[in-house]
Amino acid sequence: MTAIAIQPAPGAPGLVTRARWAVSDTLTISKRNLLVWARVPAYIVFTVIQPVMFVLMFRYVFGGAIKVNVPGGYVNFLMPGILGQTAAFACFGTAISLAQELKKGVIDRFRSMPMARSAVLAGRLVADTGRMTVTILIVIGVGYAVGFRFINGVGPAIGMVVLAIFLGIACCLIAAFTGLAIGDEESVQAFGLIWLFPVTFLSSAFVPISTMPGWLQAFANNQPITFVIDAMRGMALGGSIATPLWKAIAWLVGIFVVFAPLAVRAYKRAA
Amino acid sequence: MEQSFAGPAILVEGLTKSFGDVHALRGIDLSVPRGTVLGVLGPNGAGKTTAVRILTTLLRPDGGRALVEGHDVVREASAVRRSIGLAGQSAAIQIELTGRENLEIIGRLYHLGRAASKARATELLEQFDLTEAADRAAKTFSGGMQRRLDLAASLVGQPQVLFLDEPTTGLDPRSRLGMWEVIRSLVAGGTTLLLTTQYLDEADELADEIVVIDHGEVIAAGTSTELKGRVGGDVLEFTVPDRPRVGDAVAAVTKLAEGEPHIDEGTGVVSVPVGVNGSDALIQSVRSLDEAGIETSGLGLRRPSLDDVFLALTGHAAEEEDADTGGKRRRGRRKGQPEAEKAGRASS
Ligand SMILES: Nc1ncnc2c1ncn2[C@@H]1O[C@H](COP(=O)(O)OP(=O)(O)OP(=O)(O)O)[C@@H](O)[C@H]1O
Ligand SMILES: [Mg+2]
Numbered sequence: 001m002t003a004i005a006i007q008p009a010p011g012a013p014g015l016v017t018r019a020r021w022a023v024s025d026t027l028t029i030s031k032r033n034l035l036v037w038a039r040v041p042a043y044i045v046f047t048v049i050q051p052v053m054f055v056l057m058f059r060y061v062f063g064g065a066i067k068v069n070v071p072g073g074y075v076n077f078l079m080p081g082i083l084g085q086t087a088a089f090a091c092f093g094t095a096i097s098l099a100q101e102l103k104k105g106v107i108d109r110f111r112s113m114p115m116a117r118s119a120v121l122a123g124r125l126v127a128d129t130g131r132m133t134v135t136i137l138i139v140i141g142v143g144y145a146v147g148f149r150f151i152n153g154v155g156p157a158i159g160m161v162v163l164a165i166f167l168g169i170a171c172c173l174i175a176a177f178t179g180l181a182i183g184d185e186e187s188v189q190a191f192g193l194i195w196l197f198p199v200t201f202l203s204s205a206f207v208p209i210s211t212m213p214g215w216l217q218a219f220a221n222n223q224p225i226t227f228v229i230d231a232m233r234g235m236a237l238g239g240s241i242a243t244p245l246w247k248a249i250a251w252l253v254g255i256f257v258v259f260a261p262l263a264v265r266a267y268k269r270a271a
Numbered sequence: 272m273e274q275s276f277a278g279p280a281i282l283v284e285g286l287t288k289s290f291g292d293v294h295a296l297r298g299i300d301l302s303v304p305r306g307t308v309l310g311v312l313g314p315n316g317a318g319k320t321t322a323v324r325i326l327t328t329l330l331r332p333d334g335g336r337a338l339v340e341g342h343d344v345v346r347e348a349s350a351v352r353r354s355i356g357l358a359g360q361s362a363a364i365q366i367e368l369t370g371r372e373n374l375e376i377i378g379r380l381y382h383l384g385r386a387a388s389k390a391r392a393t394e395l396l397e398q399f400d401l402t403e404a405a406d407r408a409a410k411t412f413s414g415g416m417q418r419r420l421d422l423a424a425s426l427v428g429q430p431q432v433l434f435l436d437e438p439t440t441g442l443d444p445r446s447r448l449g450m451w452e453v454i455r456s457l458v459a460g461g462t463t464l465l466l467t468t469q470y471l472d473e474a475d476e477l478a479d480e481i482v483v484i485d486h487g488e489v490i491a492a493g494t495s496t497e498l499k500g501r502v503g504g505d506v507l508e509f510t511v512p513d514r515p516r517v518g519d520a521v522a523a524v525t526k527l528a529e530g531e532p533h534i535d536e537g538t539g540v541v542s543v544p545v546g547v548n549g550s551d552a553l554i555q556s557v558r559s560l561d562e563a564g565i566e567t568s569g570l571g572l573r574r575p576s577l578d579d580v581f582l583a584l585t586g587h588a589a590e591e592e593d594a595d596t597g598g599k600r601r602r603g604r605r606k607g608q609p610e611a612e613k614a615g616r617a618s619s
Binding site: 012021024025028040106108109111113115 | 324327328349350352353355360363364367368376377379380381408424
């Protein structure tokens with residue numbers, strides 16, 4: 001080997017160095033993940049084109065048949081729902097990528113290196129949050145083109161986007177745990193569909209819950225996606241915010257508290 | 272580098288690990304002096320990967336202890352991680368990224384800094400003959416190239432101790448030879464290497480010391496020469512071109528055999544362990560075969576191969592144990608149709 005002088009870290013690094021590495025390693029991993037994402041056309045299709053198609057389909061195909069009582073009509077009702085779903089669906093990528101990396105031994109390599117232990121998960125979440133934010137902004141742009149308007153001011157509009165992002169991160173944590181625990185790409189995908197489709201569709205995202213049969217209403221009225229989307233809708237269009245927002249925040253905090261440690265544990269144990 | 276530590280680069284004592292009912296490791300001991308190559312040889316399911324995963328801090332052992340460069344793999348895992356490199360059983364590269372990007376990212380994660388990461392990537396791409404393909408997505412690489420890239424990735428941090436888990440499994444013969452070449456040059460640079468393999472010739476070719484493991488236990492250890500000595504002498508070998516007469520040929524030389532004669536169904540080669548009086552046996556066998564009127568080709572004596580060692584140690588050729596079914600299958604070179612039968616039918 002021609003020698004390029006590289007100083008292999010001799011002793012144990014100090015606390016400050018370790019903290020610096022935790023940040024820089026997380027950024028390295030997230031840049032890496034975004035680079036991978038940008039190289040796979042199918043990922044772009046799923047993360048951008050799919051929500052745009054949903055906007056257009058609900059706006060123009062189903063929208064006419066759905067009666068809602070909000071200012072601006074169905075397109076205004078729809079957009080917060082689509083955005084919540086878009087954020088939630090971002091977690092498919094999280095679970096699938098982690099399962100793939102686990103299977104290919106990429107995670108084994110990272111775990112055998114002297115890098116920050118937290119970086120693989122944290123970097124994954126940072127990258128997915130970035131990706132999700134871009135998607136949300138694109139979908140809002142498309143929404144504006146088909147008639148959607150924020151009618152409650154800039155501050156609440158930003159609040160709505162932030163809430164959507166937190167919903168997305170919560171889902172990504174659940175997905176990170178399941179991706180690492182299951183560790184098989186196809187099963188992870190199937191498992192994601194099993195819970196994500198029902199919780200997003202059986203909510204206030206696309207239709208007023210009052211149009212559902214009674215037994216469904218009982219579920220739809222009391223599940224977290226509904227709270228989040230009701231709060232988002234309140235922020236975008238005005239109307240009651242406080243009650244759904246507190247419930248939404250309580251749920252999201254609960255999900256963080258339960259699933260962040262579970263995901264970390266699954267990462268440490270990943271075999 | 273920590274030259275102060277004088278013990279072996281890898282020291283393993285009584286290491287055990289179970290997965291439920293499966294006893295993957297039943298107490299293995301290893302010692303690998305610095306700068307040498309240990310070949311860990313064993314069939315599928317022997318426990319090779321489990322051992323490597325414990326030594327590279329990925330898995331906690333149930334019992335026993337393992338030190339790498341003097342550091343305990345459980346209590347001082349981060350110190351161990353600073354001195355090792357790992358290329359696992361599958362190529363752990365991101366195929367959407369280019370070869371160069373793969374290596375640069377690893378460099379950044381070793382905290383080499385941007386410029387040094389780039390320089391190290393360029394250097395390794397050169398060393399592994401990947402310069403031309405360096406800026407293509409790794410998914411366009413051949414299997415051999417992906418393996419080389421994976422090996423390069425394991426070297427980014429200039430490890431003192433390198434672990435390679437079956438580095439040539441799945442490669443065609445040419446890529447395998449190329450890989451051997453690369454591994455030899457690494458070792459010449461003074462890296463300590465632990466290499467697992469299912470190929471007897473690979474261990475023979477690359478390793479200073481070999482341990483043979485089977486069912487989670489070390490069943491033999493020593494240099495290739497020592498292990499061959501365990502078979503206890505020479506092997507008489509020949510082929511019978513007239514395949515239906517293989518049985519007669521074996522019968523003719525049975526009285527010379529000091530162990531069970533072995534017929535390779537694939538190649539039709541008959542091997543007979545004949546002990547220390549090899550040349551006597553050779554002359555005797557020529558006579559007996561001639562008397563029986565059997566033509567042979569390639570009749571000769573050879574030093575025993577590791578195949579013979581495995582046979583002698585375990586009573587079976589290097590077979591793979593099917594964990595699910597408990598059944599055994601012949602593997603590798605010994606696999607294939609019994610051609611003697613086909614030839615027999617064709618001539619009748
Ligand atoms: N995570 C796990 N859970 C359950 N059983 C496992 C696990 N890992 C390994 N085993 C079992 O432990 C035994 C040893 O496996 P190991 O992977 O170490 O073998 P190996 O020698 O590397 O085999 P191969 O040549 O096929 O790679 C096998 O019976 C395997 O099924
Ligand atoms: Mg293995």
